[in-house]
Amino acid sequence: MQSDPAAVVMEGASRSFGEVHAVRDVTLSVPAGSVLGVIGPSGAGKTTTMRMMTGGLVPSEGTVTVLGEDPRRFLRRTRERIGYLPQQFTLYPYLTARENVGFIASIYGLLWFRHGRRVRQVLELVELWEVRNRLAANMSGGMQRRVELASALVHDPEVLFLDEPTAGIDPVLRSNIWEELHRLKSAGRTLVVTTQYLNEAEECDLVALISGGRLVAFAPPEELRRDALGGHAVEVETEAPFDARQLTGQPGIIRTSQTAPNSFQVVVDDAGTATPVVLEGLAARGVDVTSAREYVPSFDDVFATLLERHAGAEERGQGEAAA
Amino acid sequence: MRPVRSVASVVAFVSKEILEVVRSPAAILSLTLGPVLIMVLFALGFSGYAPDLRTVIVIPPDSGLPTTVGDYADAAPGVEVIDVVEQLAPAKALLEARTIDAVVVAPASLQENFATGKQSVIDVLINVSDPIGNANAIVVTRALSAELNRRLLEDVARRGIEAVKAAYPDVADIPPEVIAAPTKTKLANVAPVEPSVLAFYGAAVLAFILQHVAVSLIALSLVRERTRGSFELFRFSPVSAAEVVIGKVLACALISTLVAAATTLLLTRVLGVPVLGSPLLLVLTVALVLAAALGLGVVIAVFSDTERQVVQLALLVLLASAFFSGLFLKADLFRPLARPFTYLLPATHGIALTQDVMLYGWTKAPWHFAALAAMAVILLVGGSLLLRRQLERA
Numbered sequence: 001m002q003s004d005p006a007a008v009v010m011e012g013a014s015r016s017f018g019e020v021h022a023v024r025d026v027t028l029s030v031p032a033g034s035v036l037g038v039i040g041p042s043g044a045g046k047t048t049t050m051r052m053m054t055g056g057l058v059p060s061e062g063t064v065t066v067l068g069e070d071p072r073r074f075l076r077r078t079r080e081r082i083g084y085l086p087q088q089f090t091l092y093p094y095l096t097a098r099e100n101v102g103f104i105a106s107i108y109g110l111l112w113f114r115h116g117r118r119v120r121q122v123l124e125l126v127e128l129w130e131v132r133n134r135l136a137a138n139m140s141g142g143m144q145r146r147v148e149l150a151s152a153l154v155h156d157p158e159v160l161f162l163d164e165p166t167a168g169i170d171p172v173l174r175s176n177i178w179e180e181l182h183r184l185k186s187a188g189r190t191l192v193v194t195t196q197y198l199n200e201a202e203e204c205d206l207v208a209l210i211s212g213g214r215l216v217a218f219a220p221p222e223e224l225r226r227d228a229l230g231g232h233a234v235e236v237e238t239e240a241p242f243d244a245r246q247l248t249g250q251p252g253i254i255r256t257s258q259t260a261p262n263s264f265q266v267v268v269d270d271a272g273t274a275t276p277v278v279l280e281g282l283a284a285r286g287v288d289v290t291s292a293r294e295y296v297p298s299f300d301d302v303f304a305t306l307l308e309r310h311a312g313a314e315e316r317g318q319g320e321a322a323a
Numbered sequence: 324m325r326p327v328r329s330v331a332s333v334v335a336f337v338s339k340e341i342l343e344v345v346r347s348p349a350a351i352l353s354l355t356l357g358p359v360l361i362m363v364l365f366a367l368g369f370s371g372y373a374p375d376l377r378t379v380i381v382i383p384p385d386s387g388l389p390t391t392v393g394d395y396a397d398a399a400p401g402v403e404v405i406d407v408v409e410q411l412a413p414a415k416a417l418l419e420a421r422t423i424d425a426v427v428v429a430p431a432s433l434q435e436n437f438a439t440g441k442q443s444v445i446d447v448l449i450n451v452s453d454p455i456g457n458a459n460a461i462v463v464t465r466a467l468s469a470e471l472n473r474r475l476l477e478d479v480a481r482r483g484i485e486a487v488k489a490a491y492p493d494v495a496d497i498p499p500e501v502i503a504a505p506t507k508t509k510l511a512n513v514a515p516v517e518p519s520v521l522a523f524y525g526a527a528v529l530a531f532i533l534q535h536v537a538v539s540l541i542a543l544s545l546v547r548e549r550t551r552g553s554f555e556l557f558r559f560s561p562v563s564a565a566e567v568v569i570g571k572v573l574a575c576a577l578i579s580t581l582v583a584a585a586t587t588l589l590l591t592r593v594l595g596v597p598v599l600g601s602p603l604l605l606v607l608t609v610a611l612v613l614a615a616a617l618g619l620g621v622v623i624a625v626f627s628d629t630e631r632q633v634v635q636l637a638l639l640v641l642l643a644s645a646f647f648s649g650l651f652l653k654a655d656l657f658r659p660l661a662r663p664f665t666y667l668l669p670a671t672h673g674i675a676l677t678q679d680v681m682l683y684g685w686t687k688a689p690w691h692f693a694a695l696a697a698m699a700v701i702l703l704v705g706g707s708l709l710l711r712r713q714l715e716r717a
Contacts, residue, residue, distance in 0.1 A: 102335075
């Protein structure tokens with residue numbers, strides 16, 4: 001019986017390159033069977049974080065464990081349980097799609113007589129079986145990335161590290177790839193995915209928002225939304241103009257903001273319980289409500305808010321330290 | 324199961340490398356057709372002999388020496404007498420204009436000096452800036468001077484004999500040419516085959532080309548893997564560094580062996596270069612050259628970050644081999660201090676062995692086999708360990 005159900009654990013992990021702190025003090029834990037999205041702007045430290053998880057980089061401080069082992073000292077059988085799609089891996093241009101995937105299958109321990117079916121499965125998954133005999137050199141960038149993804153999946157790993165798997169791939173195929181990642185998750189696989197597409201946070205069970213090498217936020221996507229807004233937001237439209245400040249102080253209401261004379265936003269502790277209270281308060285004031293619905297901000301907005309807040313907190317911290 | 328998987332990984336690397344080479348037209352051209360074309364061009368184009376030295380002889384009047392070009396037609400090997408003149412100035416002008424290569428000036432008062440017991444000086448002027456050409460000019464003009472001396476002596480002897488015969492009619496009748504040159508050289512080569520230029524250099528070029536092919540092939544292959552990010556994938560995957568290295572070395576060894584076989588067949592079957600020794604000895608030589616060269620290639624890959632660096636380093640090895648391996652300049656020509664350096668190149672031992680095995684049938688220096696084997700072991704093991712460190716740190 002495994003004492004730690006987490007597939008990936010980072011505790012105070014930092015990595016410096018000379019004077020440059022690429023990643024600082026990252027602590028997170030990824031439960032087995034979940035999807036962690038490591039999200040952040042370009043150069044934020046996502047790949048460095050992932051390379052510490054895969055053992056490609058040794059943390060300058062802190063510890064990293066994957067499946068209970070130090071990634072630098074993975075046993076061979078542990079490596080066979082893990083898949084990795086590096087950001088910079090490129091295919092062998094003079095091998096076909098099938099040969100490229102078959103080669104990776106071989107180095108992951110799949111013997112040749114077991115290749116065929118599995119290679120076909122993963123190429124069908126990324127919709128490239130029809131062009132399986134095309135040389136990688138003759139494929140588009142998106143197709144090549146899909147073959148690379150198929151290579152990472154070919155040995156059916158328990159834990160899968162994917163460094164920007166959807167980069168350069170069209171939205172329809174991105175959606176297909178996420179479907180497959182969800183299927184893998186349903187089969188009990190653990191996935192760690194870096195991405196620059198902020199809306200892909202929606203696809204994850206946990207999101208690690210990284211900026212400037214620091215872990216700005218680590219929580220499920222819904223919780224991040226709530227953190228950004230300070231609660232749940234309800235958008236209300238009224239028949240006649242209404243000053244939303246009149247609702248301030250009512251139970252469950254955190255704050256209000258007027259968006260137009262006939263519409264306003266109410267931030268509440270819990271949309272389920274607070275919305276009836278808001279509607280009752282409006283009814284008591286004789287206000288006719290046209291619509292009331294929960295406001296779901298995009299992750300672009302959520303992350304922008306969280307990053308701004310984080311930057312502000314850092315500035316204040318530096319100011320206080322200087323004082 | 325573990326050994327089976329290791330073998331499967333190695334086989335996967337070998338298959339991948341061969342497929343990549345087979346499907347890369349440029350690689351096929353440079354690896355197989357390239358050496359073959361070089362060999363054919365070399366065979367067709369290289370004569371191995373320096374051109375004759377274009378020479379004008381200055382014979383002052385009353386010197387007693389012949390004065391027509393025809394008299395000097397076979398004066399000395401490597402010399403083409405294009406004119407015989409009486410004055411030095413026009414001959415010197417031709418020399419300075421680089422129309423001719425040498426001027427040989429017979430002494431003006433030759434007979435008088437000889438009669439009074441004085442030595443005359445034959446002046447030889449050359450206009451050659453190439454040091455090897457200069458050495459050649461010195462040799463052939465000395466031969467020409469010796470020939471002039473011989474003819475002078477012959478003339479003197481003839482006159483002396485006439486004088487002696489007049490005084491002593493019973494004296495033995497010795498021809499003047501025998502007095503001038505009591506001995507002459509008769510050369511016989513006991514080598515098993517006539518030393519044709521193609522055979523001699525063809526055997527050497529085999530080792531030279533194979534070294535370059537093997538070094539470039541494995542070094543480029545390894546550096547490409549690193550630059551395309553495969554090392555990071557290999558480091559993370561269950562494949563061990565040793566399996567990666569063995570797979571790459573075996574694949575490149577196989578491809579190099581095919582190139583070696585094609586080149587050897589071309590040399591022996593098409594260009595007619597003999598193999599007097601045991602074919603097994605030749606196979607052993609080629610195998611050891613390839614092994615040492617592959618080891619050198621692994622070391623070059625370890626110290627190269629880009630394909631460009633590999634090409635530069637491989638060219639440096641090629642240049643060093645052209646100068647120091649004995650392809651054109653024998654190791655004996657170098658100062659003792661520089662000779663050990665020549666033995667650091669696999670091609671040096673390879674050339675010595677291929678020439679010995681193919682042209683003599685045996686080698687008087689079997690230590691070259693041991694040297695190549697030691698180089699192969701040191702370079703392959705050392706290079707692989709360094710590469711393993713790189714893989715683990717990828």
